[in-house]
Amino acid sequence: MSQAPAQSGVSAHLHGDAAALPTALRGLINNPELSDVSFVVGRRRQVVHAHRCILMCRCKVFHRMFRHQTPQEVTVPFVLADVEPEVFLAVIEFLYTNSVTLDSQIALEVLTAAVEYGLTDLRKLCVDFISRTLTVEMACEALQAAVTYGQTDLRQRCLAFIELHTEEVVKTQSFREISDLGLVSILQSSQLSIDEVALIQAVRGWAYVSSVVLDVPVSVVAQDAVRELRLVLLSPDELTTLERENSKDDLIPEMQIAQAWKFHALKKVSDSNPHHFHRRKGTLMREHHHYLDPPSKSSGVSALGSK
Template sequence: MASACSAVLEGDAAAFAAAIRGLINNPQFSDVTFVVGRERQEVFAHRCILTCRCQAFQGMLSRPQSESQLPQAPVVLSHVQPEVFLAVMEFLYTNSVTLNSRIALEVLTSAVEYGLDELRKLCVMFLKGALSTEMVCEVLQAAVTYRQWDLQEHCLAFVEENTQEVVRTQSFHELSAVALVAVLRSDRLAIDELDLIRAVQEWAHVSSAVLELPVAEVAAEPVRELRLPLLAPCELAALESLNQRDLLIPVEFIAEAWKCHALRKGSGAPARLCQRRRGTQPREHHSYLE
Protein backbone atom coordinates (compact mmCIF):
# COMPACT_ATOMS: atom_id res chain seq x y z
CA MET A 1 0.00 0.00 0.00
CA ALA A 2 1.36 3.46 -0.92
CA SER A 3 2.45 5.57 2.03
CA ALA A 4 0.47 8.73 2.71
CA CYS A 5 2.21 12.03 2.06
CA SER A 6 1.71 15.20 4.06
CA ALA A 7 2.53 18.87 3.71
CA VAL A 8 1.88 22.14 5.47
CA LEU A 9 0.13 24.53 3.11
CA GLU A 10 -0.26 28.18 4.00
CA GLY A 11 -3.22 30.35 3.10
CA ASP A 12 -3.37 34.12 2.79
CA ALA A 13 -1.25 35.35 5.71
CA ALA A 14 -2.31 38.98 5.23
CA ALA A 15 -6.00 38.11 5.44
CA PHE A 16 -5.39 36.04 8.57
CA ALA A 17 -3.40 38.84 10.21
CA ALA A 18 -6.08 41.39 9.39
CA ALA A 19 -8.77 39.18 10.89
CA ILE A 20 -6.82 38.72 14.13
CA ARG A 21 -6.01 42.44 14.27
CA GLY A 22 -9.74 43.09 14.08
CA LEU A 23 -10.14 41.38 17.46
CA ILE A 24 -8.05 43.99 19.29
CA ASN A 25 -10.27 45.86 21.75
CA ASN A 26 -13.32 44.31 20.10
CA PRO A 27 -16.18 43.62 22.55
CA GLN A 28 -17.60 40.90 20.28
CA PHE A 29 -16.95 37.53 21.95
CA SER A 30 -14.69 39.28 24.47
CA ASP A 31 -14.56 37.48 27.80
CA VAL A 32 -12.35 39.82 29.82
CA THR A 33 -12.49 43.59 30.29
CA PHE A 34 -9.73 45.86 31.56
CA VAL A 35 -10.30 49.29 33.08
CA VAL A 36 -7.14 51.15 32.20
CA GLY A 37 -5.48 54.35 33.41
CA ARG A 38 -6.79 57.36 35.24
CA GLU A 39 -9.26 57.76 32.39
CA ARG A 40 -10.74 54.36 33.38
CA GLN A 41 -10.98 53.42 29.71
CA GLU A 42 -12.46 50.02 28.99
CA VAL A 43 -10.35 47.67 26.87
CA PHE A 44 -11.91 44.41 25.69
CA ALA A 45 -9.84 41.27 25.23
CA HIS A 46 -10.01 37.53 24.77
CA ARG A 47 -8.75 35.35 27.55
CA CYS A 48 -7.46 32.54 25.34
CA ILE A 49 -5.19 34.87 23.34
CA LEU A 50 -3.77 36.67 26.36
CA THR A 51 -3.07 33.53 28.38
CA CYS A 52 -1.40 31.63 25.55
CA ARG A 53 0.83 34.61 24.73
CA CYS A 54 1.83 35.88 28.17
CA GLN A 55 2.50 34.09 31.46
CA ALA A 56 1.74 37.25 33.42
CA PHE A 57 -1.78 37.28 32.04
CA GLN A 58 -2.07 33.54 32.74
CA GLY A 59 -1.67 34.31 36.42
CA MET A 60 -3.91 37.35 36.26
CA LEU A 61 -6.75 35.57 34.45
CA SER A 62 -6.44 32.03 35.77
CA ARG A 63 -9.63 32.05 37.82
CA PRO A 64 -11.87 29.34 36.30
CA GLN A 65 -15.24 30.29 34.87
CA SER A 66 -18.39 28.37 34.08
CA GLU A 67 -21.71 29.25 32.54
CA SER A 68 -23.26 29.42 35.98
CA GLN A 69 -20.87 32.11 37.16
CA LEU A 70 -21.54 35.78 36.91
CA PRO A 71 -19.38 37.70 34.42
CA GLN A 72 -15.91 38.31 35.78
CA ALA A 73 -15.34 41.77 37.22
CA PRO A 74 -13.18 44.06 35.11
CA VAL A 75 -9.44 43.95 35.75
CA VAL A 76 -8.37 47.41 36.92
CA LEU A 77 -4.95 48.61 35.69
CA SER A 78 -4.76 52.21 36.88
CA HIS A 79 -0.97 52.55 36.51
CA VAL A 80 -0.77 52.28 32.71
CA GLN A 81 -1.94 54.64 29.98
CA PRO A 82 -4.66 53.27 27.67
CA GLU A 83 -2.51 53.97 24.59
CA VAL A 84 0.35 52.01 26.11
CA PHE A 85 -1.86 49.08 27.11
CA LEU A 86 -3.39 48.97 23.64
CA ALA A 87 0.13 48.76 22.18
CA VAL A 88 0.76 45.74 24.41
CA MET A 89 -2.53 44.23 23.24
CA GLU A 90 -1.53 44.84 19.61
CA PHE A 91 1.67 42.89 20.19
CA LEU A 92 -0.10 40.01 21.92
CA TYR A 93 -2.62 39.66 19.11
CA THR A 94 -0.39 40.32 16.09
CA ASN A 95 3.26 39.93 17.23
CA SER A 96 3.88 43.47 15.97
CA VAL A 97 3.58 46.84 17.65
CA THR A 98 3.03 50.45 16.58
CA LEU A 99 5.34 52.73 18.56
CA ASN A 100 6.04 56.45 18.72
CA SER A 101 8.42 58.52 20.83
CA ARG A 102 5.65 59.48 23.22
CA ILE A 103 4.81 55.96 24.42
CA ALA A 104 7.84 53.79 23.57
CA LEU A 105 9.44 54.06 27.02
CA GLU A 106 6.21 53.14 28.79
CA VAL A 107 5.66 50.22 26.43
CA LEU A 108 9.19 49.09 27.33
CA THR A 109 8.22 49.32 31.01
CA SER A 110 5.14 47.18 30.39
CA ALA A 111 7.15 44.68 28.34
CA VAL A 112 9.54 44.23 31.27
CA GLU A 113 6.67 44.06 33.77
CA TYR A 114 4.79 41.41 31.79
CA GLY A 115 7.90 39.44 30.80
CA LEU A 116 7.39 40.00 27.06
CA ASP A 117 10.97 39.69 25.89
CA GLU A 118 10.25 40.01 22.18
CA LEU A 119 8.26 43.20 22.77
CA ARG A 120 11.13 44.47 24.93
CA LYS A 121 13.54 43.92 22.04
CA LEU A 122 11.26 45.79 19.64
CA CYS A 123 11.04 48.73 22.05
CA VAL A 124 14.83 48.81 22.44
CA MET A 125 15.25 48.73 18.67
CA PHE A 126 12.81 51.63 18.24
CA LEU A 127 14.38 53.72 21.00
CA LYS A 128 17.88 53.32 19.56
CA GLY A 129 16.67 54.77 16.29
CA ALA A 130 14.62 57.55 17.87
CA LEU A 131 17.19 59.08 20.25
CA SER A 132 17.32 62.85 20.40
CA THR A 133 19.06 65.40 22.58
CA GLU A 134 15.85 66.00 24.52
CA MET A 135 14.98 62.37 25.22
CA VAL A 136 18.31 60.56 25.49
CA CYS A 137 18.63 61.00 29.27
CA GLU A 138 15.10 59.72 29.81
CA VAL A 139 15.91 56.65 27.71
CA LEU A 140 19.23 56.22 29.53
CA GLN A 141 17.42 56.33 32.86
CA ALA A 142 15.03 53.58 31.73
CA ALA A 143 17.96 51.52 30.43
CA VAL A 144 19.72 51.79 33.79
CA THR A 145 16.54 51.05 35.74
CA TYR A 146 15.65 47.95 33.71
CA ARG A 147 19.26 46.82 33.16
CA GLN A 148 19.10 47.08 29.39
CA TRP A 149 22.86 47.19 28.93
CA ASP A 150 22.88 47.41 25.14
CA LEU A 151 20.46 50.34 25.17
CA GLN A 152 22.48 51.98 27.95
CA GLU A 153 25.67 51.81 25.89
CA HIS A 154 23.83 53.22 22.87
CA CYS A 155 22.55 56.15 24.95
CA LEU A 156 26.00 56.81 26.41
CA ALA A 157 27.49 56.93 22.91
CA PHE A 158 24.87 59.53 21.95
CA VAL A 159 25.63 61.57 25.08
CA GLU A 160 29.35 61.42 24.30
CA GLU A 161 28.76 62.93 20.87
CA ASN A 162 26.33 65.63 22.08
CA THR A 163 27.42 66.31 25.64
CA GLN A 164 27.22 70.11 25.61
CA GLU A 165 23.62 70.04 24.39
CA VAL A 166 22.50 67.11 26.56
CA VAL A 167 23.61 68.61 29.89
CA ARG A 168 21.36 71.62 29.26
CA THR A 169 18.19 69.53 28.96
CA GLN A 170 15.57 69.09 31.65
CA SER A 171 15.90 65.30 31.44
CA PHE A 172 19.60 65.54 32.34
CA HIS A 173 18.62 67.22 35.62
CA GLU A 174 16.13 64.38 36.26
CA LEU A 175 18.70 61.57 36.03
CA SER A 176 19.18 59.38 39.07
CA ALA A 177 22.56 59.46 40.76
CA VAL A 178 23.30 55.96 39.43
CA ALA A 179 22.57 56.98 35.84
CA LEU A 180 24.61 60.17 36.19
CA VAL A 181 27.59 58.21 37.49
CA ALA A 182 27.42 56.03 34.36
CA VAL A 183 27.73 59.21 32.28
CA LEU A 184 30.51 60.75 34.35
CA ARG A 185 32.72 57.67 34.10
CA SER A 186 33.13 58.16 30.36
CA ASP A 187 36.43 59.45 28.96
CA ARG A 188 34.71 60.46 25.72
CA LEU A 189 32.38 63.22 26.90
CA ALA A 190 32.63 66.16 24.52
CA ILE A 191 32.71 68.82 27.22
CA ASP A 192 35.34 70.61 29.26
CA GLU A 193 35.61 69.51 32.89
CA LEU A 194 34.72 72.93 34.29
CA ASP A 195 31.49 72.99 32.27
CA LEU A 196 30.75 69.43 33.38
CA ILE A 197 31.24 70.35 37.03
CA ARG A 198 28.80 73.24 36.62
CA ALA A 199 26.26 70.90 35.02
CA VAL A 200 26.60 68.48 37.94
CA GLN A 201 26.15 71.36 40.40
CA GLU A 202 22.90 72.31 38.69
CA TRP A 203 21.79 68.65 38.66
CA ALA A 204 22.55 68.37 42.38
CA HIS A 205 20.47 71.41 43.31
CA VAL A 206 17.50 70.21 41.27
CA SER A 207 17.74 66.71 42.77
CA SER A 208 18.10 68.16 46.26
CA ALA A 209 14.88 70.13 45.82
CA VAL A 210 12.97 67.17 44.37
CA LEU A 211 14.18 64.61 46.94
CA GLU A 212 14.18 67.11 49.84
CA LEU A 213 17.66 66.02 50.82
CA PRO A 214 20.89 68.00 51.33
CA VAL A 215 22.83 68.74 48.16
CA ALA A 216 25.91 66.94 49.43
CA GLU A 217 23.89 63.80 50.16
CA VAL A 218 22.22 63.50 46.75
CA ALA A 219 25.52 64.18 44.97
CA ALA A 220 27.73 61.93 47.09
CA GLU A 221 28.42 59.37 44.36
CA PRO A 222 28.48 61.59 41.23
CA VAL A 223 31.04 64.02 42.67
CA ARG A 224 33.49 61.13 43.06
CA GLU A 225 33.66 61.05 39.25
CA LEU A 226 34.50 64.76 38.78
CA ARG A 227 38.07 65.19 37.59
CA LEU A 228 39.12 68.13 39.72
CA PRO A 229 42.87 67.77 39.02
CA LEU A 230 42.16 68.79 35.40
CA LEU A 231 41.22 72.31 36.55
CA ALA A 232 43.80 75.11 36.49
CA PRO A 233 44.74 76.57 39.91
CA CYS A 234 42.60 79.67 39.41
CA GLU A 235 39.59 77.52 38.46
CA LEU A 236 40.13 75.22 41.41
CA ALA A 237 40.38 78.20 43.78
CA ALA A 238 37.10 79.63 42.44
CA LEU A 239 35.41 76.25 42.78
CA GLU A 240 36.68 75.89 46.35
CA SER A 241 35.26 79.29 47.27
CA LEU A 242 31.89 78.51 45.66
CA ASN A 243 31.81 75.09 47.29
CA GLN A 244 31.76 76.64 50.77
CA ARG A 245 28.10 77.55 50.27
CA ASP A 246 26.73 73.99 50.14
CA LEU A 247 29.77 71.67 50.51
CA LEU A 248 28.71 69.84 47.37
CA ILE A 249 32.25 68.50 46.91
CA PRO A 250 34.00 67.01 49.97
CA VAL A 251 36.98 69.12 50.99
CA GLU A 252 39.30 66.11 50.77
CA PHE A 253 38.57 65.81 47.04
CA ILE A 254 39.60 69.41 46.51
CA ALA A 255 42.68 68.84 48.69
CA GLU A 256 43.68 65.90 46.44
CA ALA A 257 43.50 68.20 43.41
CA TRP A 258 45.67 70.84 45.13
CA LYS A 259 48.17 68.11 45.98
CA CYS A 260 48.52 67.32 42.28
CA HIS A 261 49.41 70.96 41.62
CA ALA A 262 51.78 71.13 44.58
CA LEU A 263 53.64 67.95 43.66
CA ARG A 264 53.45 68.68 39.93
CA LYS A 265 52.34 65.11 39.23
CA GLY A 266 49.17 63.05 39.24
CA SER A 267 49.91 61.01 42.36
CA GLY A 268 47.69 63.17 44.55
CA ALA A 269 44.47 61.65 43.20
CA PRO A 270 43.18 58.38 41.68
CA ALA A 271 44.56 57.89 38.16
CA ARG A 272 41.12 58.00 36.50
CA LEU A 273 40.57 61.54 37.84
CA CYS A 274 43.70 62.75 36.05
CA GLN A 275 42.62 61.34 32.70
CA ARG A 276 41.56 64.01 30.22
CA ARG A 277 38.19 63.53 28.53
CA ARG A 278 37.73 63.98 24.82
CA GLY A 279 36.35 67.49 25.32
CA THR A 280 38.79 68.64 27.99
CA GLN A 281 40.37 71.96 27.09
CA PRO A 282 44.17 71.96 27.54
CA ARG A 283 45.75 73.51 30.62
CA GLU A 284 49.44 74.08 31.20
CA HIS A 285 49.65 71.58 34.04
CA HIS A 286 48.10 68.63 32.13
CA SER A 287 51.51 67.57 30.89
CA TYR A 288 52.63 66.47 34.36
CA LEU A 289 49.37 64.76 35.34
CA GLU A 290 49.95 61.89 32.92
Protein backbone atom coordinates (compact mmCIF):
# COMPACT_ATOMS: atom_id res chain seq x y z
CA MET A 1 0.00 0.00 0.00
CA SER A 2 1.18 3.49 -0.80
CA GLN A 3 1.53 5.94 2.05
CA ALA A 4 -0.44 9.20 2.07
CA PRO A 5 1.80 12.19 1.46
CA ALA A 6 2.74 14.04 4.59
CA GLN A 7 0.85 17.32 4.92
CA SER A 8 2.93 20.46 4.91
CA GLY A 9 2.54 22.90 7.81
CA VAL A 10 -0.64 25.00 7.66
CA SER A 11 -1.05 28.34 9.38
CA ALA A 12 -3.74 30.97 9.53
CA HIS A 13 -4.24 34.38 11.10
CA LEU A 14 -7.61 34.15 12.82
CA HIS A 15 -9.67 36.90 14.43
CA GLY A 16 -11.88 36.77 17.46
CA ASP A 17 -14.55 39.29 18.33
CA ALA A 18 -13.20 42.62 17.04
CA ALA A 19 -14.95 44.56 19.80
CA ALA A 20 -13.68 42.44 22.65
CA LEU A 21 -10.26 44.05 23.06
CA PRO A 22 -11.42 47.72 22.90
CA THR A 23 -14.19 46.87 25.35
CA ALA A 24 -11.72 45.32 27.77
CA LEU A 25 -9.27 48.20 27.42
CA ARG A 26 -12.04 50.73 27.98
CA GLY A 27 -12.29 49.39 31.52
CA LEU A 28 -8.69 50.48 32.12
CA ILE A 29 -9.28 54.15 31.23
CA ASN A 30 -8.46 56.26 34.28
CA ASN A 31 -8.39 53.08 36.34
CA PRO A 32 -5.76 53.14 39.11
CA GLU A 33 -5.54 49.34 39.09
CA LEU A 34 -2.16 48.34 37.64
CA SER A 35 -1.60 51.93 36.43
CA ASP A 36 1.99 53.09 36.51
CA VAL A 37 1.72 56.74 35.51
CA SER A 38 -0.54 59.60 36.55
CA PHE A 39 -1.29 63.10 35.31
CA VAL A 40 -2.51 66.17 37.16
CA VAL A 41 -4.74 67.82 34.60
CA GLY A 42 -6.32 71.26 34.17
CA ARG A 43 -7.23 74.06 36.53
CA ARG A 44 -9.07 71.67 38.82
CA ARG A 45 -5.90 69.56 39.08
CA GLN A 46 -7.81 66.35 38.42
CA VAL A 47 -5.72 63.18 38.65
CA VAL A 48 -5.89 60.87 35.62
CA HIS A 49 -4.39 57.37 35.83
CA ALA A 50 -2.89 55.58 32.84
CA HIS A 51 -0.63 52.75 31.75
CA ARG A 52 2.68 53.64 30.20
CA CYS A 53 2.90 50.61 27.95
CA ILE A 54 -0.36 51.56 26.19
CA LEU A 55 0.52 55.24 25.86
CA MET A 56 4.02 54.51 24.57
CA CYS A 57 2.97 52.03 21.89
CA ARG A 58 0.16 54.27 20.66
CA CYS A 59 1.76 57.73 20.71
CA LYS A 60 5.27 58.83 19.80
CA VAL A 61 5.01 61.88 22.05
CA PHE A 62 4.34 59.72 25.11
CA HIS A 63 7.03 57.28 23.99
CA ARG A 64 9.60 60.06 24.06
CA MET A 65 8.20 61.35 27.34
CA PHE A 66 8.55 58.04 29.20
CA ARG A 67 11.56 56.50 27.48
CA HIS A 68 14.17 58.31 29.53
CA GLN A 69 12.36 58.33 32.87
CA THR A 70 14.51 57.48 35.85
CA PRO A 71 13.13 55.17 38.61
CA GLN A 72 12.68 58.23 40.82
CA GLU A 73 10.65 60.05 38.17
CA VAL A 74 8.24 57.18 37.55
CA THR A 75 6.21 57.95 40.67
CA VAL A 76 6.00 61.70 40.05
CA PRO A 77 2.74 62.80 38.32
CA PHE A 78 2.97 64.76 35.09
CA VAL A 79 1.35 68.18 35.39
CA LEU A 80 -0.73 69.21 32.36
CA ALA A 81 -2.18 72.56 33.40
CA ASP A 82 -3.12 73.76 29.89
CA VAL A 83 -5.56 70.99 29.00
CA GLU A 84 -8.92 70.31 30.61
CA PRO A 85 -9.65 66.83 32.04
CA GLU A 86 -12.49 66.14 29.59
CA VAL A 87 -10.17 66.81 26.67
CA PHE A 88 -7.29 64.75 28.01
CA LEU A 89 -9.61 61.86 28.83
CA ALA A 90 -10.90 61.94 25.25
CA VAL A 91 -7.30 61.55 24.05
CA ILE A 92 -6.76 58.70 26.51
CA GLU A 93 -9.99 57.05 25.32
CA PHE A 94 -8.71 57.13 21.74
CA LEU A 95 -5.32 55.69 22.70
CA TYR A 96 -6.94 52.80 24.56
CA THR A 97 -9.85 51.98 22.21
CA ASN A 98 -9.12 53.69 18.86
CA SER A 99 -12.44 55.51 19.23
CA VAL A 100 -13.46 58.77 20.86
CA THR A 101 -16.56 60.33 22.38
CA LEU A 102 -16.93 63.94 21.22
CA ASP A 103 -19.38 66.78 21.76
CA SER A 104 -19.42 70.36 20.54
CA GLN A 105 -18.00 71.65 23.82
CA ILE A 106 -14.67 69.82 23.56
CA ALA A 107 -14.25 68.88 19.88
CA LEU A 108 -12.02 71.84 18.96
CA GLU A 109 -9.81 71.33 21.99
CA VAL A 110 -9.51 67.62 21.27
CA LEU A 111 -8.50 68.54 17.72
CA THR A 112 -5.79 70.80 19.15
CA ALA A 113 -4.56 67.98 21.39
CA ALA A 114 -4.61 65.51 18.48
CA VAL A 115 -2.37 67.81 16.45
CA GLU A 116 0.00 68.39 19.38
CA TYR A 117 0.27 64.65 20.13
CA GLY A 118 0.64 63.72 16.46
CA LEU A 119 -2.47 61.52 16.43
CA THR A 120 -3.49 61.63 12.78
CA ASP A 121 -6.50 59.32 13.05
CA LEU A 122 -7.88 61.23 16.02
CA ARG A 123 -7.39 64.47 14.11
CA LYS A 124 -9.42 63.08 11.21
CA LEU A 125 -12.22 62.01 13.53
CA CYS A 126 -12.31 65.50 15.07
CA VAL A 127 -12.33 67.23 11.68
CA ASP A 128 -15.18 65.01 10.49
CA PHE A 129 -17.22 65.62 13.65
CA ILE A 130 -16.64 69.40 13.63
CA SER A 131 -17.48 69.63 9.93
CA ARG A 132 -20.78 67.76 10.42
CA THR A 133 -21.82 69.80 13.46
CA LEU A 134 -20.84 73.33 12.43
CA THR A 135 -23.09 76.09 13.69
CA VAL A 136 -23.24 79.81 13.00
CA GLU A 137 -21.87 80.53 16.48
CA MET A 138 -18.81 78.27 16.21
CA ALA A 139 -17.96 78.53 12.50
CA CYS A 140 -15.26 81.18 12.92
CA GLU A 141 -13.80 79.46 15.97
CA ALA A 142 -13.48 76.26 13.95
CA LEU A 143 -11.97 78.19 11.04
CA GLN A 144 -9.46 79.76 13.42
CA ALA A 145 -8.38 76.33 14.63
CA ALA A 146 -8.05 75.14 11.03
CA VAL A 147 -5.90 78.13 10.08
CA THR A 148 -3.76 77.89 13.23
CA TYR A 149 -3.00 74.20 12.81
CA GLY A 150 -2.86 74.06 9.02
CA GLN A 151 -5.92 71.82 8.66
CA THR A 152 -6.75 72.46 5.00
CA ASP A 153 -9.74 70.12 4.83
CA LEU A 154 -11.41 71.69 7.87
CA ARG A 155 -10.59 75.18 6.61
CA GLN A 156 -12.36 74.49 3.32
CA ARG A 157 -15.43 73.08 5.06
CA CYS A 158 -15.64 76.02 7.44
CA LEU A 159 -15.35 78.51 4.59
CA ALA A 160 -18.09 76.72 2.66
CA PHE A 161 -20.36 76.98 5.71
CA ILE A 162 -19.49 80.65 6.27
CA GLU A 163 -20.17 81.40 2.61
CA LEU A 164 -23.71 80.04 3.01
CA HIS A 165 -24.43 81.85 6.29
CA THR A 166 -22.30 84.99 6.04
CA GLU A 167 -24.85 87.51 7.28
CA GLU A 168 -25.47 85.49 10.44
CA VAL A 169 -21.81 84.57 11.01
CA VAL A 170 -20.51 88.16 10.98
CA LYS A 171 -22.82 88.98 13.90
CA THR A 172 -21.29 86.35 16.20
CA GLN A 173 -18.76 86.75 18.97
CA SER A 174 -16.44 84.23 17.29
CA PHE A 175 -16.29 86.45 14.19
CA ARG A 176 -15.26 89.44 16.30
CA GLU A 177 -12.55 87.33 17.96
CA ILE A 178 -11.06 85.72 14.85
CA SER A 179 -7.44 86.54 13.96
CA ASP A 180 -6.55 88.81 11.08
CA LEU A 181 -5.25 85.78 9.15
CA GLY A 182 -8.55 83.98 9.64
CA LEU A 183 -10.51 87.07 8.60
CA VAL A 184 -8.41 87.49 5.46
CA SER A 185 -9.21 83.91 4.44
CA ILE A 186 -12.91 84.78 4.68
CA LEU A 187 -12.67 88.09 2.83
CA GLN A 188 -10.81 86.52 -0.10
CA SER A 189 -13.91 84.54 -1.03
CA SER A 190 -16.24 85.64 -3.82
CA GLN A 191 -18.96 83.30 -2.54
CA LEU A 192 -19.85 85.25 0.61
CA SER A 193 -23.62 85.73 0.82
CA ILE A 194 -23.49 89.33 2.03
CA ASP A 195 -23.43 92.76 0.43
CA GLU A 196 -20.14 94.67 0.56
CA VAL A 197 -21.58 97.55 2.63
CA ALA A 198 -22.62 95.16 5.39
CA LEU A 199 -19.31 93.31 5.11
CA ILE A 200 -17.35 96.54 5.56
CA GLN A 201 -19.41 97.36 8.64
CA ALA A 202 -18.68 93.89 10.05
CA VAL A 203 -14.94 94.33 9.44
CA ARG A 204 -15.04 97.72 11.15
CA GLY A 205 -16.70 96.13 14.20
CA TRP A 206 -14.07 93.36 14.21
CA ALA A 207 -11.29 95.94 13.98
CA TYR A 208 -12.55 97.92 16.98
CA VAL A 209 -12.65 94.77 19.14
CA SER A 210 -9.19 93.66 18.01
CA SER A 211 -7.82 97.16 18.56
CA VAL A 212 -8.91 97.08 22.21
CA VAL A 213 -7.65 93.53 22.79
CA LEU A 214 -4.26 94.10 21.18
CA ASP A 215 -3.95 97.76 22.22
CA VAL A 216 -3.01 98.93 18.72
CA PRO A 217 -4.74 101.46 16.42
CA VAL A 218 -7.66 100.28 14.29
CA SER A 219 -5.77 101.10 11.09
CA VAL A 220 -2.85 98.90 12.15
CA VAL A 221 -4.80 95.88 13.34
CA ALA A 222 -6.89 95.80 10.16
CA GLN A 223 -4.27 96.65 7.56
CA ASP A 224 -4.21 93.18 5.99
CA ALA A 225 -7.94 92.56 6.19
CA VAL A 226 -9.06 95.83 4.58
CA ARG A 227 -6.98 95.08 1.49
CA GLU A 228 -9.52 92.36 0.71
CA LEU A 229 -12.52 94.73 0.78
CA ARG A 230 -13.97 95.41 -2.68
CA LEU A 231 -14.70 99.12 -2.58
CA VAL A 232 -15.43 99.35 -6.31
CA LEU A 233 -18.67 97.48 -5.64
CA LEU A 234 -19.96 100.53 -3.74
CA SER A 235 -21.94 103.26 -5.47
CA PRO A 236 -20.62 106.85 -5.43
CA ASP A 237 -23.05 107.75 -2.64
CA GLU A 238 -21.90 104.77 -0.60
CA LEU A 239 -18.27 105.68 -1.18
CA THR A 240 -18.96 109.21 0.04
CA THR A 241 -20.53 107.82 3.22
CA LEU A 242 -17.58 105.46 3.65
CA GLU A 243 -15.13 108.35 3.39
CA ARG A 244 -17.03 110.26 6.06
CA GLU A 245 -16.96 107.26 8.43
CA ASN A 246 -13.34 106.55 7.58
CA SER A 247 -12.28 110.04 8.62
CA LYS A 248 -13.04 109.05 12.22
CA ASP A 249 -10.79 105.99 12.44
CA ASP A 250 -8.64 105.72 9.26
CA LEU A 251 -9.68 102.09 8.96
CA ILE A 252 -9.14 102.03 5.20
CA PRO A 253 -6.10 103.69 3.56
CA GLU A 254 -6.96 106.78 1.52
CA MET A 255 -5.18 105.29 -1.49
CA GLN A 256 -7.54 102.32 -1.50
CA ILE A 257 -10.57 104.61 -1.48
CA ALA A 258 -8.98 106.74 -4.22
CA GLN A 259 -8.63 103.65 -6.41
CA ALA A 260 -12.37 103.02 -6.07
CA TRP A 261 -13.08 106.61 -7.16
CA LYS A 262 -10.71 106.09 -10.08
CA PHE A 263 -12.78 103.15 -11.25
CA HIS A 264 -15.94 105.27 -11.14
CA ALA A 265 -14.20 107.95 -13.17
CA LEU A 266 -12.65 105.67 -15.82
CA LYS A 267 -15.10 102.73 -15.71
CA LYS A 268 -12.09 100.47 -16.26
CA VAL A 269 -11.14 97.28 -14.42
CA SER A 270 -7.58 97.26 -13.10
CA ASP A 271 -5.23 94.41 -14.00
CA SER A 272 -3.37 94.61 -10.67
CA ASN A 273 -6.11 93.17 -8.43
CA PRO A 274 -8.75 91.79 -10.78
CA HIS A 275 -10.56 89.81 -8.06
CA HIS A 276 -11.37 93.10 -6.29
CA PHE A 277 -13.68 93.85 -9.23
CA HIS A 278 -15.68 90.62 -8.91
CA ARG A 279 -19.10 90.77 -7.29
CA ARG A 280 -19.56 88.42 -4.36
CA LYS A 281 -22.46 85.99 -4.28
CA GLY A 282 -24.45 88.29 -1.99
CA THR A 283 -23.54 91.60 -3.63
CA LEU A 284 -26.58 93.73 -4.39
CA MET A 285 -26.66 95.12 -7.91
CA ARG A 286 -25.72 98.74 -8.55
CA GLU A 287 -25.98 100.67 -11.78
CA HIS A 288 -22.24 100.79 -12.34
CA HIS A 289 -21.74 97.03 -11.96
CA HIS A 290 -22.16 96.32 -15.67
CA TYR A 291 -18.73 97.91 -16.14
CA LEU A 292 -17.24 95.14 -14.00
CA ASP A 293 -18.09 92.42 -16.52
CA PRO A 294 -15.63 92.17 -19.41
CA PRO A 295 -17.20 91.43 -22.81
CA SER A 296 -17.49 87.71 -23.51
CA LYS A 297 -15.40 86.08 -26.23
CA SER A 298 -18.52 85.28 -28.20
CA SER A 299 -19.63 88.91 -28.25
CA GLY A 300 -16.13 89.92 -29.27
CA VAL A 301 -16.22 87.52 -32.22
CA SER A 302 -19.60 88.84 -33.28
CA ALA A 303 -18.33 92.40 -33.15
CA LEU A 304 -15.35 91.51 -35.35
CA GLY A 305 -17.58 89.66 -37.79
CA SER A 306 -19.89 92.63 -38.16
CA LYS A 307 -17.08 94.93 -39.25
